Amino acid sequence: MNWPETFGISWSAIRSHGLRSVLTVLGILIGIAAVILTVGLGLGTQKDVSAQISSLGSNLLIVSPGSATSTTGIRGGFGTSSTLTLADAEALATSVSTPDIKGVAAEKTSQLALTAGTANWTTSVTGVTPSWLSVRARTLSSGAFITNAENTNSSAVVVLGSQTATELFGSQNVVGQTVTINSKTFTVIGVLASVGSTTTSNLDDVAIVPMSTEANELVGGTSSATVSTVYIEAKSAAQLSAAYQEADTMLLNLHGITSAASADFTISSQDALVSTATSVYRTLTVLLTGIAGLSLLVGGIGVMNIMLVSVTERTKEIGLRKALGAPPWAIRRQFLVEAAILGLSGGLLGAVLGVAAALVLPGVIGSSVVVSPGAVFLSIGVAIAIGVTFGVYPATRAAALAPIDALRTE
Amino acid sequence: MVNNKIEISGEPRRARSGRDPEPRHAIELIGAGKTYRSGSIEFEALKGIDLTIDVGEYVAVMGPSGSGKSTIMNILGCLDTLTKGEYHLGGDDVDDLDEIELAAIRNEQIGFVFQGFNLMPALSAWRNVEVGMMYARVPKEERKVRAERALHRVGLGDRMENRPGELSGGQQQRVAVARALVGEPTIILADEPTGNLDSVSTEDVLSLFDELHEAGRTIVLITHELEVAQRARRIVWVRDGEILRDEVNAA
Numbered sequence: 001m002n003w004p005e006t007f008g009i010s011w012s013a014i015r016s017h018g019l020r021s022v023l024t025v026l027g028i029l030i031g032i033a034a035v036i037l038t039v040g041l042g043l044g045t046q047k048d049v050s051a052q053i054s055s056l057g058s059n060l061l062i063v064s065p066g067s068a069t070s071t072t073g074i075r076g077g078f079g080t081s082s083t084l085t086l087a088d089a090e091a092l093a094t095s096v097s098t099p100d101i102k103g104v105a106a107e108k109t110s111q112l113a114l115t116a117g118t119a120n121w122t123t124s125v126t127g128v129t130p131s132w133l134s135v136r137a138r139t140l141s142s143g144a145f146i147t148n149a150e151n152t153n154s155s156a157v158v159v160l161g162s163q164t165a166t167e168l169f170g171s172q173n174v175v176g177q178t179v180t181i182n183s184k185t186f187t188v189i190g191v192l193a194s195v196g197s198t199t200t201s202n203l204d205d206v207a208i209v210p211m212s213t214e215a216n217e218l219v220g221g222t223s224s225a226t227v228s229t230v231y232i233e234a235k236s237a238a239q240l241s242a243a244y245q246e247a248d249t250m251l252l253n254l255h256g257i258t259s260a261a262s263a264d265f266t267i268s269s270q271d272a273l274v275s276t277a278t279s280v281y282r283t284l285t286v287l288l289t290g291i292a293g294l295s296l297l298v299g300g301i302g303v304m305n306i307m308l309v310s311v312t313e314r315t316k317e318i319g320l321r322k323a324l325g326a327p328p329w330a331i332r333r334q335f336l337v338e339a340a341i342l343g344l345s346g347g348l349l350g351a352v353l354g355v356a357a358a359l360v361l362p363g364v365i366g367s368s369v370v371v372s373p374g375a376v377f378l379s380i381g382v383a384i385a386i387g388v389t390f391g392v393y394p395a396t397r398a399a400a401l402a403p404i405d406a407l408r409t410e
Numbered sequence: 411m412v413n414n415k416i417e418i419s420g421e422p423r424r425a426r427s428g429r430d431p432e433p434r435h436a437i438e439l440i441g442a443g444k445t446y447r448s449g450s451i452e453f454e455a456l457k458g459i460d461l462t463i464d465v466g467e468y469v470a471v472m473g474p475s476g477s478g479k480s481t482i483m484n485i486l487g488c489l490d491t492l493t494k495g496e497y498h499l500g501g502d503d504v505d506d507l508d509e510i511e512l513a514a515i516r517n518e519q520i521g522f523v524f525q526g527f528n529l530m531p532a533l534s535a536w537r538n539v540e541v542g543m544m545y546a547r548v549p550k551e552e553r554k555v556r557a558e559r560a561l562h563r564v565g566l567g568d569r570m571e572n573r574p575g576e577l578s579g580g581q582q583q584r585v586a587v588a589r590a591l592v593g594e595p596t597i598i599l600a601d602e603p604t605g606n607l608d609s610v611s612t613e614d615v616l617s618l619f620d621e622l623h624e625a626g627r628t629i630v631l632i633t634h635e636l637e638v639a640q641r642a643r644r645i646v647w648v649r650d651g652e653i654l655r656d657e658v659n660a661a
Binding site: 002005012016316317320321322323324325326327328329330402403404407 | 484487489490509510513514516517518522524528530532541542544545546547589593
């Protein structure tokens with residue numbers, strides 16, 4: 001009995017119990033599809049998140065006012081205190097003791113209403129220094145960005161995010177139009193190219209004004225000199241930690257703080273954000289894959305169950321084959337091949353379903369799904385392995401049947 | 411003890427004749443005994459019998475149920491092994507063989523015909539006939555030719571592609587006989603071959619056995635029906651695990 005003949009016998013056995021075989025295959029199919037999909041979804045989400053964080057700019061350090069830890073054990077006003085000033089940003093940008101820092105951009109944000117004609121839109125009005133565009137790695141789709149002169153003169157100019165521009169002006173040409181913020185009239189000088197949204201903020205819904213304009217004309221008062229975030233761009237990825245040290249030392253000096261533990265600011269790196277976010281999603285992916293794997297296990301038990309039924313049902317056939325001269329290994333092989341065919345069918349169909357779902361799903365839930373060919377082939381291999389593993393016991397039982405007993409069965 | 415002439419690949423019988431030019435005895439049972447054990451209970455089904463069947467003989471083993479004839483059938487068919495004595499089949503000593511070797515012996519030397527036909531319902535007539543040859547690794551083309559020849563021999567040359575369900579009981583049993591013939595075995599071992607057949611089909615199958623006997627085949631028929639046994643040329647009467655009488659059938 002050679003392999004093709006064994007396959008022929010096993011295949012006709014599977015076909016002779018159509019519905020039962022289909023249901024068995026379905027168990028494996030669902031398991032494989034679920035594994036492919038959850039792994040793909042997890043990887044896709046990780047990719048999305050790191051892409052979003054990378055879109056903040058490259059080689060970036062983010063300085064926020066306040067401290068996540070304090071000497072008294074009470075969390076300081078992380079992100080809300082007013083300890084970071086424009087002077088800090090300027091010092092970081094110009095000092096000779098910060099050779100690894102390429103650029104510094106300060107941001108000062110407040111939620112304000114913009115009016116253009118009859119259109120009304122509330123958004124983050126952000127005062128920035130002119131270096132913001134390069135540090136945040138943004139580009140303009142039309143017009144120009146804020147110049148040093150405009151910043152010095154507190155000019156009433158504004159650069160709109162692509163979504164903000166659309167909300168206020170629709171599809172018409174925006175550059176040269178005017179908007180009213182806090183009853184002051186601003187001229188639109190440019191529109192930012194769209195980059196999409198992150199998990200925490202919509203990068204396309206902003207109104208960028210010169211820092212001095214924001215400080216003097218829009219906010220004013222005691223908080224006029226403070227900034228909400230300072231972005232520091234290191235000269236290269238390798239210089240990121242050096243830049244971190246320099247910025248830390250300089251800010252501690254400027255703020256007259258001797259102990260790093262009582263710092264009134266927090267510096268975080270983009271990498272840290274990426275790794276935190278991806279580790280969260282990785283944990284989630286592992287969890288979901290585990291659940292999907294369980295369904296695969298259930299599918300495998302289904303194969304075993306059906307193979308045991310198949311052996312019991314064909315006891316007489318097994319006896320006959322043995323009487324006609326089938327050695328035990330030929331019987332074992334016949335049932336193992338049968339189980340492997342069930343596993344393989346489930347694996348192939350499951351892979352097709354999983355990949356198809358991976359193509360359709362992003363359009364439905366808006367999250368990308370990454371399916372690697374390696375994962376698909378691996379899961380098909382796993383499906384065959386499950387078929388064979390769960391087929392071993394029934395096949396061995398069939399092979400061990402005594403021919404007389406088997407023949408006697410009615 | 412263990413004969414080194416066992417070939418799983420299923421060499422045709424004629425290759426064997428080189429070693430043993432005239433295997434006069436097809437079957438030789440010497441002091442053959444079989445004791446079944448079930449827990450502490452022992453049952454002696456065969457009490458040390460001697461039986462020799464020559465090549466070309468047509469023998470009926472006759473006895474009521476419980477007489478030990480099923481045990482003889484299982485022993486002769488290499489479906490079970492003796493607990494005492496010796497069994498020689500076609501010149502080979504088949505005692506103390508393992509499962510794989512017994513499978514090869516069954517494949518090469520024994521053609522079974524069962525009471526319940528035991529055909530595979532999903533396979534056509536010639537596919538049923540070729541099954542044993544598959545285990546003997548006979549090439550596909552040759553299998554079909556030989557299966558066709560065997561079916562012609564039993565008068566079913568026009569039923570090659572029919573499945574068992576499409577054949578009458580007598581025809582099904584003839585397919586089974588073709589299956590038993592096709593491997594050129596040392597003996598054809600028929601266990602109550604007419605037990606499930608009406609009188610017409612019974613006659614049909616028994617006259618086929620007559621023909622095969624005329625053609626020089628060795629046939630061992632196990633039955634409890636005197637009518638059937640009387641078609642054989644020699645009748646071995648079995649009772650309580652012993653041979654009661656061994657006589658040439660005058661009829």
